[in-house]
Each structure stands twice: as structure tokens, then as C-alpha cells.
Amino acid sequence: MKKYDYINIPDEFYQKIEFENIKSVEDIIAEVRKDGDVALKKYSKLFDNCERESFLITKEEIDKAFEFVDDKIIVALNYAIENIKEFASKQLASLKELRTEIGGNVLGHKIVPLNTVGCYIPGGNYPLPSTALMTIVPAKVAGVKKVVACSPKIQPLTIAACKLAGADEIYCVGGVQAVGAMAYGTCEIPKVDKIVGPGNKYVTAAKKYVYGECGIDFLAGPSEVLIVADESANPKYVAADMLAQCEHDKDARAYLIAFSDEFIQKVEISASEFLKTLKTAEIAKVAFEKSIAVKVNSLDEAVSVSNLRAPEHLELCFKNCEEYTDRFTNYGSLFVGSHSAEVFGDYASGTNHTLPTNQVARYSGGLSVFNYIKVQTYQVINPNTSDYLKKASSILAHSEGLEAHALAAEVRLDEI
Numbered sequence: 001m002k003k004y005d006y007i008n009i010p011d012e013f014y015q016k017i018e019f020e021n022i023k024s025v026e027d028i029i030a031e032v033r034k035d036g037d038v039a040l041k042k043y044s045k046l047f048d049n050c051e052r053e054s055f056l057i058t059k060e061e062i063d064k065a066f067e068f069v070d071d072k073i074i075v076a077l078n079y080a081i082e083n084i085k086e087f088a089s090k091q092l093a094s095l096k097e098l099r100t101e102i103g104g105n106v107l108g109h110k111i112v113p114l115n116t117v118g119c120y121i122p123g124g125n126y127p128l129p130s131t132a133l134m135t136i137v138p139a140k141v142a143g144v145k146k147v148v149a150c151s152p153k154i155q156p157l158t159i160a161a162c163k164l165a166g167a168d169e170i171y172c173v174g175g176v177q178a179v180g181a182m183a184y185g186t187c188e189i190p191k192v193d194k195i196v197g198p199g200n201k202y203v204t205a206a207k208k209y210v211y212g213e214c215g216i217d218f219l220a221g222p223s224e225v226l227i228v229a230d231e232s233a234n235p236k237y238v239a240a241d242m243l244a245q246c247e248h249d250k251d252a253r254a255y256l257i258a259f260s261d262e263f264i265q266k267v268e269i270s271a272s273e274f275l276k277t278l279k280t281a282e283i284a285k286v287a288f289e290k291s292i293a294v295k296v297n298s299l300d301e302a303v304s305v306s307n308l309r310a311p312e313h314l315e316l317c318f319k320n321c322e323e324y325t326d327r328f329t330n331y332g333s334l335f336v337g338s339h340s341a342e343v344f345g346d347y348a349s350g351t352n353h354t355l356p357t358n359q360v361a362r363y364s365g366g367l368s369v370f371n372y373i374k375v376q377t378y379q380v381i382n383p384n385t386s387d388y389l390k391k392a393s394s395i396l397a398h399s400e401g402l403e404a405h406a407l408a409a410e411v412r413l414d415e416i
Helices: 023-035 037-048 059-067 071-094 127-143 156-165 175-184 202-210 235-246 261-275 281-290 299-309 321-327 342-347 387-400 403-413
Strands: 002-005 100-101 103-113 118-122 146-150 169-171 194-196 222-227 253-257 292-295 313-317 333-336 372-380
Touching: 023 037, 023 175, 023 202, 037 175, 059 156, 071 127, 071 156, 118 127, 118 175, 127 146, 127 156, 146 175, 156 169, 175 194, 175 202, 194 292, 222 235, 222 299, 235 253, 235 261, 235 281, 235 299, 235 313, 235 342, 253 261, 253 281, 253 299, 261 292, 281 299, 299 321, 313 321, 313 342, 333 342
Parallel strands: 002 292, 118 146, 118 194, 146 169, 222 253, 222 313, 253 292, 313 333
Antiparallel strands: 100 103, 103 372
């Protein structure tokens, strides 16, 4: 782990990943758009060694998948689903439909679920059934009519998770070709209104390319955690939480903001001990060595570093940290106190683990039930109480040189 003082933090600490337009991504999507399922089969065989005649996971395959999943995992999945569902339901309930009167006119908004959503479930280094829960459950709570799940080399565990979460259709297809199929539609895979879910840089580039044809949640880079910890924190907890992030892939990053060199050293020692027996050490060790620890001299400095970095996950592990949460404003999800490990949010506490990385947390939160709805405004203008509304609209339209706009207001003004 690299170590720096507050005044010597390198540019790489705050550096964003620039998502390039990858030519091969554009070519694959263009071919999928043109040739549909033929292109899907071509690229599924090329990248995933998949030669299925149909990408749809059948009922028989779903039933068979459950036979391969241990009962205790099914119990854990259902526990997580209930927590995710309850939190999403309470989030949705917090957003009310509105109907009010302003200036004698009725204005309001309605809450309308999307028709069709595509959930991308990665299947690279590890199967990620938890991502199936995080992307599918909130969609069903929101009232999305059709939820489509796509995952490459799909494992029985992921199939079971998709089914339990409520997916309407499950497809064994991934990568750029899956994004293209969901964005434009093929004979087999339906066109969706929005694509959500994480993926590698090629999937991210594909989502960027199709944005506009359909919606996306956000562009996510490598996973990251930032932990602010003082001497009251348990260095073993901090080390374990950092390694949990680092094992995602070699580009994942863990950042430690500490108030002493001694604590940083304790975390390093603990991490070294864990790595001796960690089964994912080959990946985690590389990412941990590239991660960064920053020694600060005050809480003000810690807040400044954290808000500028805008991490995906933010853990506060210092004395009385609950009193200072409002000072931390840029993060995907916040974990308050040493016992609030990021892993709980990753799996089962109820909040969503699909979160903004790469400083997107400066302007956006994580995936939630709100990503699956539209807030649509409406108005009912009362002709008897809106005289100046017509005049004001006419004046402003003339000021912009939009004469037909002014006309549309004035013809109604003449009625009175």
C-alpha cells in the first residue's frame, strides 16, 4: 500500500478514469443491431464459448438450477431479498404523487414505472447472484412490467437468484453483445427502456454507446472503498474491509484515511496476515499494493480528502463518527461505525450495492427503486384564473423571438 501525507497526495489519488470509445465495442453493437441473434451467437461463441441454440433460460433449466444450489444459500438469498424489498418499498413510499393548486391552476406529478428494464449480471471472475438481487428486486417493487436479466456463462446460482428476485426472463448472454441486444432488441431478446447493472470496461463502454437509444443507470469504473479511521478503530476490521474491495479485480482500489502512521502500519500488518491464507490473494494482493493510505492531521483534512475523492463506498470508523456524517457529502453509500462493514451492504442489509464509482458520486447516488420510475408532471389550466399567465407567457415568448409561442398564448387571451 502506498503511503502519503495530506500535503503530498498525488494526482493519481483523485484521477478519474476516462471512458474511451472502444472501436471494437461500436463494431459489435452495430453488428448486433444489424444481424440480431446471428451476431449474438457469433460473439457468444467467440468470447464465452457459448453455443446455445436459444439464449433464453427455460423453466426446466431454472428448476434444474435450484437442484445445484445449497439450501442454506437459498435461505440467505431470500433473507437478502426481503431486506432489499422492504427498503425499496419504503423508498418508493417516500416519493408521493402530487396534485396542488398554484395561481388558480392545478399542477402535479405522477409516479410511473418503466415498461421494460434490462439487468446486466456480470459473470467474469466470480458469479454475482447478489447483483441479480440488487438490480431485479427494486425493479419489481417499482412496478416494472417486464424485467429481463442477461448474464454470460450463467451459473445455477445466478439463475436461482434471478428467479427468486422476480426476473420475468433470464438469458445466457453477456458482454457488449448483451448490451446491444437489450438496447436495440433482437428476435429473441426484447428491446428495453433502460439497462442497469455493473460490468467490465467493455460493458461500460457499450452502455455509454447505447445511451440515448435507451436509458442507463450510470457509467461505473473499478470498485472502490475509502475508510476514515482513527486509533479507536480495529485495524483487522479495516484491513479485511480493504481486502474485500481489492479482491474484485486488480484495478479495484481501497483508500485509507488515517490520523497516524502507526495505525496505517497496523492495517498493513493485518492485511499481510490475511493475505497468507486468503483464497483470492492473487488478485487482492495486486490491488492492495496499488491502494493508497493518506495520513491526515485533522478531521477537516479527512473530510476534504473524502469529498474530493467521492468514493463508491465510504466507511467512517472513528470515535463519535455519527456526529459528523453530514460533513461527508460525496459517496455512493455510507457505512457508519466499525461494525457497519461494506460487505453487509453488498449482500443483505437492504441498501443497494450497485453504486457510482469514478467520482460519479459527486452528482449521483446509487441504484435504487427511483431508477425504475418516471416522475411525470401535468397541469390543468383554469381559463378563468389564468389571465396573467397568458400575458406573461406571451411577453416571454416575444423576448425569445418565438412568435408562434406567443401566438399560442395570445389566442387564448383573446377569449376573455
